[in-house]
Amino acid sequence: MSKVTTNFSDKTIQYEQLLQNFKSLLKENNLKFTIQREVILETLYDSQEHLTPESLHHLIQEKYPDLNTGIATVYRTLSLLEESDIVTSLSFGAQGKKYELGAKEHHDHLICTECGNITEFVDEQIEERQHKIAQELEFKMQDHSMQIYGVCKKCQKEN
């Protein structure tokens, strides 16, 4: 599945790096590199969406029906990827979590309460304040997340 050419597009280069990181990580921890793990990473990479374990499983079944990947493997791999900080999970209102590649820049989320779509944003001022607040409260910050809930532009028009 890895392409043996030097003519990578930007996107391919990013993916190749990601894949190499993942492989190193597996090796360091005496874990095996399996086709299922690759396909899960690749599908997460290809999708610009925030995926639930179920929707990710669905995509994989469609793309590689012969692999017959089990949902349990998707859950197991997502946990692995999350522990390794390769993906991040987002949990909100409803049951379940959504996952996204975490290798990208940190960002926060705008979540539409009508259509469920998620828009990303980053705001330096907010990032700074967060660090300050953790410091003031003598909290050793590991991570943070912020969500704004509302109705997106598209859904506002439709109503």
Add this chain to the structure above:
Amino acid sequence: MSKVTTNFSDKTIQYEQLLQNFKSLLKENNLKFTIQREVILETLYDSQEHLTPESLHHLIQEKYPDLNTGIATVYRTLSLLEESDIVTSLSFGAQGKKYELGAKEHHDHLICTECGNITEFVDEQIEERQHKIAQELEFKMQDHSMQIYGVCKKCQKEN
């Protein structure tokens, strides 16, 4: 259970108001005011914690064992209170949600990844930026939440 005296403490006044709001709301929607609903509201009010449905149920069982309140009623009442914006739920990492009275001032959360404790804070600068961001992205903001994850002062000492 309601106290017929004019000698309310601050806390009692707040609770009485909350209770009256809840009663009005029930009446408006042709719902009934039951002892279970009152006890659930009261227990949420008395607890300064963020409670899971299970822990709330536990507290109620301890305080009013004769009522024999069912966990299903706790879930049903919490949904009702959340729809009515009397309580707010917080969902993060693990499974399940935690609930708190939402009548208080808006605030954000610092969540300790070791002991699960939640500290609240408010930061005006962050609040302002959130409004700006929603505006810029033509998002009709309804709500927002922010969590900082890390290790609290207490847990840092213990390690």
Add this chain to the structure above:
DNA sequence: GTCGCTGCAAAGTCTTTGCAGAGAG
């Protein structure tokens, strides 16, 4: 009295786990 509410238990979701066979290193 009526009609909504409650506790109980059963059913639903979503997620995790045990196991035997498959497959990576």
Add this chain to the structure above:
DNA sequence: CTCTCTGCAAAGACTTTGCAGCGAC
């Protein structure tokens, strides 16, 4: 070859729902 992974199905955790009797109004 060894030891981890996988798919499957069963088990778990959390939440919702159907129902018959109870209780607020």
